[in-house]
Amino acid sequence: MLRYALKRLLSLVISLAVASVVIFMVIEVAPGDPAQFMLGLNAQPDTVAALRAELGLDLPKWQRYLSWAGGMMTGDFGMSYTYRTPVSQMIADRMWVSLPLALYALTLSTLIAFPAGIFAAAHRGGPGDVAVMGATQLGVAIPNFWFAMMLVLVFAINLRWFSAGGFPGWDGGVWAGLKALTLPAIAQALPQAAILARVMRSALLDVLGEDFIRTARAKGLSRRQALWRHGVRNALIPVLTIIGLQFAFLLAGAIIIEQVFYLPGLGRLIFQAISSRDLIVVESVVMLLVFAVIVVNFTVDLAYAAVDPRLRNRT
Amino acid sequence: MRGRRNLIAGAMLSAVFVLAALVSFVWTPHDHTTMNIPAKLRLPDSAHWLGTDHFGRDLFSMIMVGARTSIAVALVAVGIGMGLGVPLGLAAAARKGRWIDEFIMRGNDLIFAFPSLVIAILITAVFGAGAVNAIIAIGIFNIPVFARITRGAALSLWERDFILAARVAGKSAARISVEHILPNVGNLLIVQGTIQFSLGILAEAGLSYVGLGAQPPTPSWGRMLADAQTLVSIAPHLALVPGMAIITTVLGLNLLGDGLRDWLDPRLRVART
Numbered sequence: 001m002l003r004y005a006l007k008r009l010l011s012l013v014i015s016l017a018v019a020s021v022v023i024f025m026v027i028e029v030a031p032g033d034p035a036q037f038m039l040g041l042n043a044q045p046d047t048v049a050a051l052r053a054e055l056g057l058d059l060p061k062w063q064r065y066l067s068w069a070g071g072m073m074t075g076d077f078g079m080s081y082t083y084r085t086p087v088s089q090m091i092a093d094r095m096w097v098s099l100p101l102a103l104y105a106l107t108l109s110t111l112i113a114f115p116a117g118i119f120a121a122a123h124r125g126g127p128g129d130v131a132v133m134g135a136t137q138l139g140v141a142i143p144n145f146w147f148a149m150m151l152v153l154v155f156a157i158n159l160r161w162f163s164a165g166g167f168p169g170w171d172g173g174v175w176a177g178l179k180a181l182t183l184p185a186i187a188q189a190l191p192q193a194a195i196l197a198r199v200m201r202s203a204l205l206d207v208l209g210e211d212f213i214r215t216a217r218a219k220g221l222s223r224r225q226a227l228w229r230h231g232v233r234n235a236l237i238p239v240l241t242i243i244g245l246q247f248a249f250l251l252a253g254a255i256i257i258e259q260v261f262y263l264p265g266l267g268r269l270i271f272q273a274i275s276s277r278d279l280i281v282v283e284s285v286v287m288l289l290v291f292a293v294i295v296v297n298f299t300v301d302l303a304y305a306a307v308d309p310r311l312r313n314r315t
Numbered sequence: 316m317r318g319r320r321n322l323i324a325g326a327m328l329s330a331v332f333v334l335a336a337l338v339s340f341v342w343t344p345h346d347h348t349t350m351n352i353p354a355k356l357r358l359p360d361s362a363h364w365l366g367t368d369h370f371g372r373d374l375f376s377m378i379m380v381g382a383r384t385s386i387a388v389a390l391v392a393v394g395i396g397m398g399l400g401v402p403l404g405l406a407a408a409a410r411k412g413r414w415i416d417e418f419i420m421r422g423n424d425l426i427f428a429f430p431s432l433v434i435a436i437l438i439t440a441v442f443g444a445g446a447v448n449a450i451i452a453i454g455i456f457n458i459p460v461f462a463r464i465t466r467g468a469a470l471s472l473w474e475r476d477f478i479l480a481a482r483v484a485g486k487s488a489a490r491i492s493v494e495h496i497l498p499n500v501g502n503l504l505i506v507q508g509t510i511q512f513s514l515g516i517l518a519e520a521g522l523s524y525v526g527l528g529a530q531p532p533t534p535s536w537g538r539m540l541a542d543a544q545t546l547v548s549i550a551p552h553l554a555l556v557p558g559m560a561i562i563t564t565v566l567g568l569n570l571l572g573d574g575l576r577d578w579l580d581p582r583l584r585v586a587r588t
Contacts, residue, residue: 011421015428023437030441141513141565143520146540146558149547157548252430256521260544270436271525286433294428 004305012298019290020072024065027283033057034081037277055081068283077284082276087284090269097167098258098265101181101188102250108189109196109250110243116193117200117239122227124205132197139194144253148187148260155183165262184261188253192246199242203235210234237307244300248293322574328567336382345373347380347534356550365556368539369546374556381534381557384446385564388528389515391450393508396457401504403458404465405496408473409488420466423459431456435518439527446529453518457511464507468500502579506572513568520561536561 035051036043052058056067071078077087120132156164162183170177207213208231216226255267262268266285273281339347344364351371359366365374407416435452442448469492472478481491522528523537531538536557543553 011424014421015425018425019428026437026441137566137569138562141562141569143517143524143540143558143561145521145524146554146561149540149544149554150558153547153551153554248430252433255432255436256525259525270433274436282437286437289430289433290428293430297428 001305005302008298008301012294015294016291019294020069020287021065023283023286023290024068027279028061030277030279034277034279038081055079068280072284072287078280080273080278080281082273082278087281090281091266091285091288094264094266094269096170097181097263098251098254098267100177101184101254101257101263101265102247104178104181104185105188105192105250105254106243106247108185109192109246112189112193113196113200117197118204118227118232120197120201121204121208121231122223129201132201136194136198139191139197142191144187144191145256145260147190148184148257151183151187152260165260167263181263184254184257184263187260188250188257192250196239196242196246200235200239203238204231207231207234237304241300241304244296248289248296251292252289319574319578321570322578325567325570325572325574328563329571332382332564332567333386335379336386339376339379339383343373343376343379345376347372347376348532349373356546356553358552366550366552368542368553369550374539374553377534377539378536378556378560381536381539381560382564384523384529384533384535385516385519388446388450388453388519389512392453392457392515392518393511395450395454396461396511397504397508400458400461400463401465401497401500404462404467405469405492407462407466408469408496409492411470411473416466419462423462426456426459429456431518432521435522436525436527439522444527444530446533446535449519449522449528452522453515457515460511461504461507464503465500468503469496472496472499502575506576506579509568509572509575513565513572516561516565516568 033048033052035048035055035057039048039051049058056064059067068078075088077091079085080087080090083090116132116136120129123129152164155161163180167180168176204227208227213226213230216230217223221229251266254263254265255270257263258265258267259271266289270282270285272278273285349372351367353371354363354367355369355371357363357367357371363373363375365378367373368377403419407419410416431453434455435449438452438455439445439448473496478491478495481495486494519528519535520537520540523535524541526538526541528537529535539557540554543550543557547554
């Protein structure tokens with residue numbers, strides 16, 4: 001197990017290093033000089049040069065990469081070009097919107113998908129199964145931002161149960177914050193729930209075909225008991241993997257949903273930074289999201305191996 | 316057979332979508348760029364089958380022309396994924412366990428680790444918004460998908476007797492890959508291609524919605540939705556029409572993919588029912 005964990009850890013570090021180099025290089029070739037952009041077209045050349053020196057833009061590329069990557073390891077993401085505040089501070093502020101939103105959506109998705117998937121598997125081939133599977137087909141075909149618009153139309157504009165967008169902050173109380181995140185979370189959760197329900201169903205069907213289910217039935221457990229005690233628990237392994245992937249996806253995918261609801265999260269931060277050529281913010285947020293995905297995958301892999309020793313020998 | 320029904324329903328929905336795009340080259344009910352402000356925000360009627368937008372443009376015509384954009388972007392993105400992913404997968408399988416296999420698969424893992432949407436946004440942001448950059452951004456993420464399934468299927472084929480026979484006959488690994496492995500993974504690639512195609516349509520819509528996909532005047536379903544957003548309270552059909560177009564198309568392609576899989580691989584029929 002330790003050997004496996006170390007191997008995965010090494011590949012985690014390599015992935016992060018390569019990812020950071022790729023992101024840095026992509027940003028490097030971006031047209032437009034941030035210093036020029038900040039000062040406007042009429043700025044004097046020596047003013048621009050002075051600002052470039054102040055921002056460290058005149059240093060060689062490898063030196064700037066090292067200071068960026070090295071800084072991130074100590075939590076120092078550098079200074080925003082436009083806002084003149086530490087990038088880490090900006091990210092931390094936005095994180096308080098994006099992270100709860102992702103967790104909220106993930107919770108909803110799981111709460112919907114588990115019963116739906118288990119129900120469909122338990123009634124395989126029946127009308128209930130067909131209905132659930134049909135609903136999931138529809139669910140994966142719906143773009144979440146369109147679904148978000150429809151939710152706004154019905155629940156915010158017509159019924160007035162929720163506001164159409166914006167975020168009051170957590171200072172106004174947890175309830176107000178959660179309420180503002182409810183429609184965005186539902187919009188993100190339903191398409192994800194459709195995928196998760198399908199995974200749950202097929203994982204459970206695989207397990208239900210195993211001999212130990214027959215043994216459980218033979219020793220006198222009812223179908224329902226065998227399903228819950230032995231079926232669902234064993235089906236959870238592939239399901240948890242997908243949940244891990246979905247969390248990362250939800251965090252990154254919130255970019256578009258945040259646009260629909262005008263939420264001040266990481267997604268809006270990225271778009272603002274892109275339009276104002278605040279490249280250090282762009283690269284830091286992207287790196288952070290990639291970091292989240294890689295670490296979540298790593299954790300899932302390890303948890304997997306801890307539960308199922310057979311997987312440790314696979315690479 | 317439920318599978319057969321999926322296949323037929325999916326094929327029909329997909330055909331409608333492709334037909335709409337093709338017909339739009341020679342005929343649309345109205346010119347999709349002609350503005351007619353007095354006739355703006357009309358609900359569907361006999362003159363405008365799906366109504367008009369805030370400039371009085373005919374939505375039905377815009378949907379037809381928009382289908383072209385969706386097809387073009389998704390198709391080329393699948394082409395990029397297959398064109399690069401399949402050879403990489405074949406090479407990795409032919410050299411299983413060697414450094415080239417290791418290199419290709421680790422590269423795949425790395426691309427998988429990037430949140431695709433974030434990178435698509437990064438690419439379009441850095442190199443400029445537009446259909447071409449959207450295609451590249453979506454296409455890059457198709458490469459590991461095709462490489463992985465090609466490798467997986469090819470690995471099991473390499474164990475088979477007819478491949479051994481070909482090796483004994485003195486064929487090179489490259490020739491075996493092209494002549495024997497590739498035809499046998501074809502079905503799998505068609506099914507996966509259909510699925511990636513539908514994902515590509517969703518991705519294009521998303522990128523266009525945030526303004527990073529096809530630029531005006533190229534019509535696109537995603538941008539129609541973005542335009543509709545501020546008007547959704549007074550003219551919900553502006554959002555409903557493109558939304559329904561996306562949903563039925565993606566649904567059709569997914570059903571087609573599922574149906575094809577069941578049809579092409581009878582073994583799965585038993586396992587899936």
